[in-house]
Amino acid sequence: MGTLSTVADSVAGDAGARRMHERATFEHFVADVRARVDARLAWWLGARVAEARARGTDIAAVADAVRQLVLRGGKRMRAALLAAAYEGCKGQGGAEAVAPAGAALELLQAYLLAHDDWMDGDDVRRGGPSVPAMMRACFGKQEGTVPATGRGQNLIDAASVLAGDLAAAWALQSILELTLAPARVVLAVRELGRVEEDVVHGQVLDVCARAADAYDVEAAYALKTASYTVRCPIIMGARLAGADDAQVVALTAFAEPLGIAFQLRDDVLGTFGDAHAMGKPLGSDLRKGKRTALVVEAMRNPRARELLAGVLGRVEATDDEIAAAVAGIQESGARARVEERIATLVCESRTALDRTHLTPSGLVLLGQAVVVLTERDR
Amino acid sequence: MGTLSTVADSVAGDAGARRMHERATFEHFVADVRARVDARLAWWLGARVAEARARGTDIAAVADAVRQLVLRGGKRMRAALLAAAYEGCKGQGGAEAVAPAGAALELLQAYLLAHDDWMDGDDVRRGGPSVPAMMRACFGKQEGTVPATGRGQNLIDAASVLAGDLAAAWALQSILELTLAPARVVLAVRELGRVEEDVVHGQVLDVCARAADAYDVEAAYALKTASYTVRCPIIMGARLAGADDAQVVALTAFAEPLGIAFQLRDDVLGTFGDAHAMGKPLGSDLRKGKRTALVVEAMRNPRARELLAGVLGRVEATDDEIAAAVAGIQESGARARVEERIATLVCESRTALDRTHLTPSGLVLLGQAVVVLTERDR
Numbered sequence: 001m002g003t004l005s006t007v008a009d010s011v012a013g014d015a016g017a018r019r020m021h022e023r024a025t026f027e028h029f030v031a032d033v034r035a036r037v038d039a040r041l042a043w044w045l046g047a048r049v050a051e052a053r054a055r056g057t058d059i060a061a062v063a064d065a066v067r068q069l070v071l072r073g074g075k076r077m078r079a080a081l082l083a084a085a086y087e088g089c090k091g092q093g094g095a096e097a098v099a100p101a102g103a104a105l106e107l108l109q110a111y112l113l114a115h116d117d118w119m120d121g122d123d124v125r126r127g128g129p130s131v132p133a134m135m136r137a138c139f140g141k142q143e144g145t146v147p148a149t150g151r152g153q154n155l156i157d158a159a160s161v162l163a164g165d166l167a168a169a170w171a172l173q174s175i176l177e178l179t180l181a182p183a184r185v186v187l188a189v190r191e192l193g194r195v196e197e198d199v200v201h202g203q204v205l206d207v208c209a210r211a212a213d214a215y216d217v218e219a220a221y222a223l224k225t226a227s228y229t230v231r232c233p234i235i236m237g238a239r240l241a242g243a244d245d246a247q248v249v250a251l252t253a254f255a256e257p258l259g260i261a262f263q264l265r266d267d268v269l270g271t272f273g274d275a276h277a278m279g280k281p282l283g284s285d286l287r288k289g290k291r292t293a294l295v296v297e298a299m300r301n302p303r304a305r306e307l308l309a310g311v312l313g314r315v316e317a318t319d320d321e322i323a324a325a326v327a328g329i330q331e332s333g334a335r336a337r338v339e340e341r342i343a344t345l346v347c348e349s350r351t352a353l354d355r356t357h358l359t360p361s362g363l364v365l366l367g368q369a370v371v372v373l374t375e376r377d378r
Numbered sequence: 379m380g381t382l383s384t385v386a387d388s389v390a391g392d393a394g395a396r397r398m399h400e401r402a403t404f405e406h407f408v409a410d411v412r413a414r415v416d417a418r419l420a421w422w423l424g425a426r427v428a429e430a431r432a433r434g435t436d437i438a439a440v441a442d443a444v445r446q447l448v449l450r451g452g453k454r455m456r457a458a459l460l461a462a463a464y465e466g467c468k469g470q471g472g473a474e475a476v477a478p479a480g481a482a483l484e485l486l487q488a489y490l491l492a493h494d495d496w497m498d499g500d501d502v503r504r505g506g507p508s509v510p511a512m513m514r515a516c517f518g519k520q521e522g523t524v525p526a527t528g529r530g531q532n533l534i535d536a537a538s539v540l541a542g543d544l545a546a547a548w549a550l551q552s553i554l555e556l557t558l559a560p561a562r563v564v565l566a567v568r569e570l571g572r573v574e575e576d577v578v579h580g581q582v583l584d585v586c587a588r589a590a591d592a593y594d595v596e597a598a599y600a601l602k603t604a605s606y607t608v609r610c611p612i613i614m615g616a617r618l619a620g621a622d623d624a625q626v627v628a629l630t631a632f633a634e635p636l637g638i639a640f641q642l643r644d645d646v647l648g649t650f651g652d653a654h655a656m657g658k659p660l661g662s663d664l665r666k667g668k669r670t671a672l673v674v675e676a677m678r679n680p681r682a683r684e685l686l687a688g689v690l691g692r693v694e695a696t697d698d699e700i701a702a703a704v705a706g707i708q709e710s711g712a713r714a715r716v717e718e719r720i721a722t723l724v725c726e727s728r729t730a731l732d733r734t735h736l737t738p739s740g741l742v743l744l745g746q747a748v749v750v751l752t753e754r755d756r
Contacts, residue, residue, distance in 0.1 A: 052579065052627065055583075055601070056583055056586075056597075058583065060583045062582050118539075119539075120538045157497075158581075161493060161539050162493075162578050162581055162585075165493065166579075167577060168574065169571055170571075170575065171576040172550065172570065172574065173572065173575065176564060176571055182559075182563070183560040183561035185564055186554060186563055186564065188566075189550070189567060190555060192550065193551040194547075195553055196546065196550065197544060197548065198545070200540050201437045201544075204436050204437045204540055205433075205434055205436065207536045207540075208517075373396065
């Protein structure tokens with residue numbers, strides 16, 4: 001027994017040490033990608049804003065709002081997933097070779113955030129003003145002097161949408177600065193075109209869902225979040241490394257459940273997590289009427305449904321009402337069911353990962369990505 | 379004298395016959411391109427809308443609005459310019475080889491029109507409902523049930539912007555279906571990324587100009603219209619044919635003045651032309667407060683300035699007030715000055731065309747394009 005126990009401890013100790021090593025490897029990799037992508041974005045966006053300034057101060061204001069949003073934020077996790085898949089598929093030249101694509105993913109996100117925050121009326125993003133809030137600060141003074149056609153949009157709405165449009169154009173420009181084989185670049189840009197369509201589809205589902213009751217929340221997550229957060233980065237990285245279609249299919253089977261699990265974790269943290277760490281007040285999704293997975297699950301319970309009815313989509317809901325609704329979600333068992341669903345998706349994703357033919361370092365990096373994306377606390 | 383006169387008549391007759399022949403060649407070419415691009419758009423958009431429908435009826439509604447707008451309209455002049463430049467630079471396979479790029483230009487325009495019409499509050503486009511008007515017809519009934527956050531946008535605004543975003547994604551997808559050499563495709567898609575940025579810059583100038591007085595109208599036209607109407611199609615076509623940088627520079631010198639002349643002709647027709655042929659009521663630009671080249675020119679004249687002040691940006695301006703303002707523009711000499719400017723730009727463009735190294739048929743086609751784009755009556 002004593003001997004067996006020691007062996008077991010030793011095995012456990014080895015496994016623990018291995019996990020710590022893998023975690024450190026991943027963190028080092030992510031930090032390296034972030035440094036490269038951040039450096040690239042800083043000079044690249046500086047050049048774009050300078051060009052914009054030469055064309056006019058209003059243009060510069062719109063361009064600079066995109067620059068600020070992009071540089072303010074982010075763990076650059078999408079760029080890291082792209083670089084990890086690239087490395088795992090034997091891509092040459094390391095993270096630097098795919099930095100223009102990583103930067104493109106950040107610009108793609110800026111485009112989506114600009115339009116999203118405008119649609120949702122969100123003023124805060126990444127701990128600073130959202131794009132619409134920046135546009136209000138720039139153009140708010142002029143608003144009163146815009147000819148009132150009685151039908152057209154005001155300058156702030158137009159500029160917010162145009163800022164997103166500009167970020168989308170920049171994402172395309174950035175990815176086309178890749179110096180890899182053109183045939184691979186074309187396949188990677190196809191992923192960009194595909195994900196842009198998916199995200200619009202998902203956003204339509206999301207926006208319309210707030211007016212509807214029946215709603216396939218995972219279908220919307222797959223399109224609106226998982227697509228550009230996990231699937232697109234990984235498939236882009238694989239395509240840029242010259243992965244064949246079989247490998248792309250295998251990686252898609254890995255990426256899709258992982259992306260949904262990531263968003264479900266986001267839901268749980270947004271409702272039960274630390275508001276400060278999440279960077280947005282708890283209950284903000286409820287007040288906005290968002291049909292998160294937790295809400296959809298909890299609505300099946302009459303008591304929770306009643307509590308939620310009082311807060312969903314009501315900005316004026318009190319903190320006490322929010323707290324009661326959150327407790328109702330917990331007691332309905334919705335939280336436990338979502339946690340269970342996350343575990344199932346993670347299992348699917350890990351099984352699919354084993355069926356890919358990645359390099360050992362690629363397997364370690366994407367295996368760690370599963371942990372980081374689904375077990376995070378912010 | 380009699381003999382000389384006959385020779386002159388004969389020369390003039392030959393020149394006339396040549397012009398008629400060139401015109402017929404051009405019209406035949408444009409009709410061929412239009413048939414190919416229309417056929418492609420019809421099946422391609424049908425497939426996209428079917429995919430959208432499988433994801434939900436709301437998604438299908440947004441996708442179908444884009445499809446309707448694209449199929450409803452247009453002379454496909456941009457696709458024809460692209461194919462003419464391709465042929466002129468010795469591209470192989472004719473118009474069919476570049477049809478996915480021609481279709482992409484149409485989708486790009488749908489994206490721009492959707493966002494433009496939403497910003498301007500325009501309900502009519504190409505003789506039918508604009509994208510925002512279609513979205514109002516679809517989602518108007520639901521609007522009252524959207525949770526009123528007091529800050530977010532309503533479903534109609536969101537769906538109008540999302541329809542434009544979808545068309546942009548489709549433009550990218552379409553151009554990536556080209557089966558030409560990937561290195562050429564990459565260069566062509568770069569033009570797409572560049573023109574998307576230019577158009578946003580131009581739109582910012584345009585939207586902000588309505589609140590401002592000083593305004594470089596040609597700079598805005600170069601970015602907002604000429605860029606995607608003339609320069610981008612021609613450079614894309616050249617790049618797809620493998621044209622070198624010198625040829626691209628020469629073609630840019632041809633395309634840029636032509637694009638501005640095209641927009642100036644549009645201004646003249648929009649103010650003095652046949653409302654029915656133009657497809658929009660005369661005075662609509664004035665009522666919307668648009669600073670067209672004519673308006674900017676006329677504002678230098680105190681009398682015209684006074685008349686314009688009474689109608690610019692005033693939807694409620696009467697037809698008599700509009701007629702007086704239009705007469706004021708004419709009398710100020712603004713119309714004559716704009717016509718003179720068109721003639722100068724056309725001359726610049728023709729001179730530049732002579733310095734390109736196009737095939738004889740390319741020279742005929744682009745030479746005719748100058749006539750069609752700047753001497754049109756609708």
